[in-house]
Amino acid sequence: MDDSRQADAPRRIKSVQTASEILATIQRRSDPTFGDLCDELDASKGTVHTYLATLEDEGFVVKSDGHYRLGFRFVTMGETVRNETDLYRAGQLEVDKLAEQTSEYVHLTVSYRGKEVTMYESRGDNAIAMDYHLRMREAPQYLHCTSTGKAMLSHFNESRVRDIIDEQGLAEQTENTITDPEHLFRELEQIREQGYAINDEEELRGMRSIGAPIRGVDGDVSGAVSVTAPTSRLSGERFHTEIPELVMQAANIIEVNLETTVFERNR
Amino acid sequence: MDDSRQADAPRRIKSVQTASEILATIQRRSDPTFGDLCDELDASKGTVHTYLATLEDEGFVVKSDGHYRLGFRFVTMGETVRNETDLYRAGQLEVDKLAEQTSEYVHLTVSYRGKEVTMYESRGDNAIAMDYHLRMREAPQYLHCTSTGKAMLSHFNESRVRDIIDEQGLAEQTENTITDPEHLFRELEQIREQGYAINDEEELRGMRSIGAPIRGVDGDVSGAVSVTAPTSRLSGERFHTEIPELVMQAANIIEVNLETTVFERNR
DNA sequence: AGTACGCGTTTGGAATTCACAAACATAACG
DNA sequence: CGTTATGTTTGTGAATTCCAAACGCGTACT
Numbered sequence: 001m002d003d004s005r006q007a008d009a010p011r012r013i014k015s016v017q018t019a020s021e022i023l024a025t026i027q028r029r030s031d032p033t034f035g036d037l038c039d040e041l042d043a044s045k046g047t048v049h050t051y052l053a054t055l056e057d058e059g060f061v062v063k064s065d066g067h068y069r070l071g072f073r074f075v076t077m078g079e080t081v082r083n084e085t086d087l088y089r090a091g092q093l094e095v096d097k098l099a100e101q102t103s104e105y106v107h108l109t110v111s112y113r114g115k116e117v118t119m120y121e122s123r124g125d126n127a128i129a130m131d132y133h134l135r136m137r138e139a140p141q142y143l144h145c146t147s148t149g150k151a152m153l154s155h156f157n158e159s160r161v162r163d164i165i166d167e168q169g170l171a172e173q174t175e176n177t178i179t180d181p182e183h184l185f186r187e188l189e190q191i192r193e194q195g196y197a198i199n200d201e202e203e204l205r206g207m208r209s210i211g212a213p214i215r216g217v218d219g220d221v222s223g224a225v226s227v228t229a230p231t232s233r234l235s236g237e238r239f240h241t242e243i244p245e246l247v248m249q250a251a252n253i254i255e256v257n258l259e260t261t262v263f264e265r266n267r
Numbered sequence: 268m269d270d271s272r273q274a275d276a277p278r279r280i281k282s283v284q285t286a287s288e289i290l291a292t293i294q295r296r297s298d299p300t301f302g303d304l305c306d307e308l309d310a311s312k313g314t315v316h317t318y319l320a321t322l323e324d325e326g327f328v329v330k331s332d333g334h335y336r337l338g339f340r341f342v343t344m345g346e347t348v349r350n351e352t353d354l355y356r357a358g359q360l361e362v363d364k365l366a367e368q369t370s371e372y373v374h375l376t377v378s379y380r381g382k383e384v385t386m387y388e389s390r391g392d393n394a395i396a397m398d399y400h401l402r403m404r405e406a407p408q409y410l411h412c413t414s415t416g417k418a419m420l421s422h423f424n425e426s427r428v429r430d431i432i433d434e435q436g437l438a439e440q441t442e443n444t445i446t447d448p449e450h451l452f453r454e455l456e457q458i459r460e461q462g463y464a465i466n467d468e469e470e471l472r473g474m475r476s477i478g479a480p481i482r483g484v485d486g487d488v489s490g491a492v493s494v495t496a497p498t499s500r501l502s503g504e505r506f507h508t509e510i511p512e513l514v515m516q517a518a519n520i521i522e523v524n525l526e527t528t529v530f531e532r533n534r
Numbered sequence: 535a536g537t538a539c540g541c542g543t544t545t546g547g548a549a550t551t552c553a554c555a556a557a558c559a560t561a562a563c564g
Numbered sequence: 565c566g567t568t569a570t571g572t573t574t575g576t577g578a579a580t581t582c583c584a585a586a587c588g589c590g591t592a593c594t
Contacts, residue, residue: 011573012321014551015282015581020325027347034542044583049543054279058287059380066542070348072377072384072407078345079385079404080294081337093396110339113326117339118346129360137346140339278544281580282552301571314553316572333571 018043022051023060023070027138031067085110087214087223088119090257095225098250099124102243104229105133106250107211109148110222114164115140116149119223126233132204141203144170144184145177147211148224150197154188155213155221161188176202196244201231208234210243212251217259225251285310289318290327290337294405298334352377354481354490355386357524362492365517366391369510371496372400374478376415377489381431382407383416386490393500399471408470411437411451412444414478415491417464421455422480422488428455443469463511468498475501477510479518484526492518 025040026032032040038048052068055061059073082088091108099106103124109116118137123129143149143164153161162181170179178184191197199209211226227234227243234243292307293299299307305315319335322328326340349355358375366373370391376383385404390396410416410431420428429448437446445451458464466476478493494501494510501510 010320011317011552012324013282013286013318015280016286016318016321017325019280019283019286020327023344027344030351035540045542046544046584047582050278050582051280051283053277053543054283057279058284060287069351070344072348072379074341074344074348075384075386076345076405076407077290077294077337077341078343079401081339081341083401083405084297084336112339117342119342134346134350138343138350140343278581302569311554312571313555313573317553320572 019051019055019060022048022055026061026068026070031069033066034068037068082119085119086258086261087254090261091214091223091225091254092120094250094254094257095120095122098122098225098227098246099127101246102227102229103127104227104233107148107226107228109146109152109224109226111143111149111152112140114143114168116143116146116152116224117141127229142168142171142173144168145173145199145203146226147197147199147209147228148226149211150188150191150199151211151213151224151226152221153184154191154197155215158185161185173203174201174205176200178202194244195248198239198244199226206231208239210234210239210247212244212247214251214254214258216255217262222258225254286318286322286327289315289322293328293335293337298336300333301335304335349386352386353525353528354521357528358481358490358492358521359387361517361521361524362387362389365389365492365494365513366394368513369494369496370394371494371500374415374493374495376413376419376491376493378410378416378419379407381410381435383410383413383419383491384408394496409435409438409440411435412440412466412470413493414464414466414476414495415493416478417455417458417466418478418480418491418493419488420451421458421464422482425452428452440470441468441472443467445469461511462515465506465511466493473498475506477501477506477514479511479514481518481521481525483522484529489525490521492521 022037022041025037029036029040034048034052037052038045041048052061052063056063056071059071062069062071087108087110095106095108099122103126105124105127106122107118108120109118117140121133121137141149143153153164156164165181165184170181170184171177172179178187196210196212199207199211201207207228208231209226209228211224213221214223214225216222225247227247289304289308292304296303296307301315301319304319305312308315319328319330323330323338326338329336329338354375354377362373362375366389370393372391372394373389374385375387376385384407388400388404408416410420420431423431432448432451437448437451438444439446445454463477463479466474466478468474474495475498476493476495478491480488481490481492483489492514494514
């Protein structure tokens with residue numbers, strides 16, 4: 001037979017990749033049955049069965065009356081990740097405060113592999129529960145169409161932004177989404193100057209948000225905070241002055257907290 | 268060589284078990300280096316290396332300056348699990364309310380494999396941030412020494428409780444922890460009668476809590492809520508009447524929400 | 535009732551992957 | 565500059581994985 005391993009491709013454990021794919025599939029299609037998974041997974045029934053049994057043993061998957069779901073082990077492990085993330089420890093209380101001040105949704109996010117992940121979310125009194133917000137935390141989001149994302153991008157160097165565009169594209173989420181790279185670069189420059197980014201129905205129709213970057217000790221961006229609300233509640237002075245001020249203040253306080261957090265950890 | 272597979276042991280994927288063990292080790296020892304992992308993992312350096320590279324590719328692990336941590340993928344997957352858990356959807360708002368009413372920590376937990384996992388936590392104004400609470404959500408906890416745990420146990424049938432005791436033991440967390448099975452059974456009966464459970468410094472010195480079970484449509488326990496506070500703030504009337512009332516009310520409302528949630532999902 | 539069918543589980547055995555060991559880089563010391 | 569500590573790559577025997585096919589079981593259909 002041919003030497004199927006690529007000459008200089010580094011070695012990987014194929015079974016782990018397979019398991020990862022199975023988990024991703026379970027996450028994507030919620031509540032799949034055994035059959036659903038077999039269809040989607042080009043592997044024989046027997047193989048899929050053995051993987052699922054193993055993942056169930058390990059707590060990564062739960063089977064209940066024929067349907068598979070991700071197991072509670074992800075809850076505890078996700079919690080560990082958050083608690084070990086400096087930004088979360090430094091920002092959590094401040095995000096709660098900002099949510100109270102504005103009465104709206106506040107998000108704390110980090111960039112990860114060209115997308116962003118929500119580390120914490122706090123809901124002010126006006127913010128009604130929305131399925132959208134739930135789903136948003138279930139998968140990494142694009143950076144080019146959120147206020148936090150653009151706030152972070154504005155402090156990456158140009159080549160890094162270009163790489164991200166190449167890899168992720170500039171998906172048109174709404175008619176306001178920026179889909180032209182040069183347009184994006186111009187806006188990033190403006191964001192850098194004014195210190196905050198706005199998202200004017202670029203991600204979701206009817207929703208605006210304002211985000212500011214959080215820079216770490218070394219000057220690198222380590223995350224961003226944002227306030228999100230329906231267009232009707234976020235316009236005029238409030239949209240262009242008040243909220244941006246509050247968001248930037250919060251970001252600044254988190255930056256300071258972050259320095260002491262990191263300092264204490266390295267002590 | 269001998270036929271190493273056990274005659275009637277069901278088949279599993281060994282590589283997935285190995286990967287799971289590596290992840291557990293990273294979680295247990297925070298920030299381990301490559302060397303740390305090799306010591307702890309009886310596998311050759313080369314093997315450990317290949318696994319870590321694979322897990323990093325898949326987003327389950329992050330390497331930064333020589334230290335390994337769990338990756339952000341756990342955050343998004345954990346979020347998916349929570350959002351798909353009926354109890355969380357049904358109970359979240361009610362837990363927030365209870366936290367506001369009492370000004371203390373409120374927990375929403377589910378039982379899982381003889382232990383309990385915190386699905387949601389809300390902090391009232393009096394509740395100061397404590398490392399203890401962070402860590403508590405990072406691993407499943409024992410059922411016999413928490414108010415939520417005992418509340419859930421009180422509605423399991425006896426043989427199930429015995430199985431859990433056999434498997435998990437009755438670890439003595441403080442001098443107040445119940446370590447005698449018969450003592451536990453007597454208390455569970457009392458809990459069943461009065462409708463709520465108390466934890467009087469049985470898990471952690473100086474901390475009391477009050478928990479009530481949440482029963483699902485089919486009568487099975489699907490979780491529990493609790494209020495936790497320092498002994499100084501939880502005594503007398505407040506400990507024996509006021510808070511138990513509030514906790515039981517909250518549990519009851521969540522039960523109702525749960526019915527409609529489940530009903531809507533099955534529609 | 536009988537039988538065909540769908541669905542999930544188990545099993546034999548060939549093909550592939552895994553995992554050890556040892557060699558190889560690379561960085562960190564004296 | 566040699567020596568140790570640490571991390572990465574590679575060759576190869578041994579063990580695992582994975583397909584295909586058979587099996588069990590409950591259900592729908594005749």
